[in-house]
Amino acid sequence: MISEKEINIFEDYLLTKNLKHSEQRNEILYIFLKHDKHLTANELYRIVQGKYPAIGYATIYRTLKLLCACGLCRELKFEDGTSRYEHLFNHQHHDHLICTKCGRFVEVVDPQIEALQEKLIKKHGFHPERHRMELYGVCKRCKR
Amino acid sequence: MISEKEINIFEDYLLTKNLKHSEQRNEILYIFLKHDKHLTANELYRIVQGKYPAIGYATIYRTLKLLCACGLCRELKFEDGTSRYEHLFNHQHHDHLICTKCGRFVEVVDPQIEALQEKLIKKHGFHPERHRMELYGVCKRCKR
DNA sequence: TGCTATTTTGATATTGATTTACAATATCAT
DNA sequence: ATGATATTGTAAATCAATATCAAAATAGCA
Structure with missing residues (x-):
């Protein structure tokens, strides 16, 4: 269900910004793409932890920043103050x-x-x- | 410029909830009413400090909660995360x-x-x- | 391969806004 | 005035998010 195109968007972004690959980034990217929901940073962190217990909180935030920067997701701030990350690829404005x-x-x-x-x-x-x-x-x- | 009606709303709220009056609450109420702007808690705190240096940050927050609860104001959360408090009395929805x-x-x-x-x-x-x-x-x- | 410059990471500390805990003080009905 | 109850300021606690920094990983190049 994960589209090759989304992965390419991320890859291209790393390339143009002279950033490097890492297992952590890959892992987070795949897990983010697999869950087509509006997750909080914390929810994503817990899921990632399941497969990759060594991963740090900061890396989640850093990678979410990248995902937003490359256009794959955006941060939604709700009234109650919670932030959720929403998929943008193939999702028109809503x-x-x-x-x-x-x-x-x-x-x-x-x-x-x-x-x-x-x-x-x-x-x-x-x-x-x-x-x-x-x-x-x-x-x-x-x-x- | 401060409407008696707004003060009554606050008074009535204290009454129905069995809350007490205090100089601090009065001071904050009047300063809030006088500034018909969208202030942050911090901005309000600084203004109040000018007249009432002993007042604590917590009291500002506590009183803002009361002002919201009695319908005189509402908290606006903007995208950048800042909260501002907006007057509601005589301001129709917008x-x-x-x-x-x-x-x-x-x-x-x-x-x-x-x-x-x-x-x-x-x-x-x-x-x-x-x-x-x-x-x-x-x-x-x-x-x- | 190995070397090296650069980036990334995890752990930890830090921030900034808001809330809470608590002992001292103020309020208000009696 | 008294006493029950609410309020206050201080300081500490939260909470999410960010910054710091030394150690580890990456990728271009010999």
Whole structure:
């Protein structure tokens, strides 16, 4: 399920930045790619630990930085302060709809909203770059 | 400029929760109300320090919690991790448009977007509660 | 191969923001 | 005034994230 393309993106990034390969980086990259979820640094750390107990916390953070820098992932900061790392490859832009009871969340996009957001930014004389939208509510399961 | 109503809200909250008055709480409340800006805890702390050097950091945080609990303010967490406290009284719901160069920001509302957000939440079977939207771009002044 | 410059790593310490613990003090209904 | 309860400041504790640094790994080159 891991796409060769994602690995190439990482490889190319190392190359262009004159960075080196390492087993740790590989291990973290593969584990990150295998888990197509929004993991926290800590969750990733624990999974990596399972296979590679010697790996340090700092290396997780360092590699997550690389993954973000090369465009494979991005850091999401939620309201409660937790940071989660989200896959970017083959995932077009989206926002999040989050259940306030159970924390479950869904990726959502609405082209109309997207268009209006850009319009709103321009109306205030800004040059649009990006946005962040989180919708909160109670999900079907928690509603009853 | 400080509205009696805001003070009453705070008073009432203390009353209903069986909390007590204190000079510190008053001082912090008044200074918070006087500065109709999005201050950080630290900025508020420094201002309060000017009049009340004995006041502790913890008391600032504790009082900000009260201000949020009684509905006079809310904590905003921005992407860079900083928390700012925003006035709620007489400020209807709004989102933020933030300049990525200078950090300046504008409060914005777009009824069309608001409506679509609610629709989108319902479409996914959620019961809508609230949302958070931050728009990022480069402001007029920074553009040139 | 071996050499060497450079990068990476893990352990540990450090930061910075926020929270907590606790003994001393202040508040307020009686 | 008294006593029960809440509040305060100080200092210590958290917590996630970052920086430091000596030792180990990597990769280009002989």
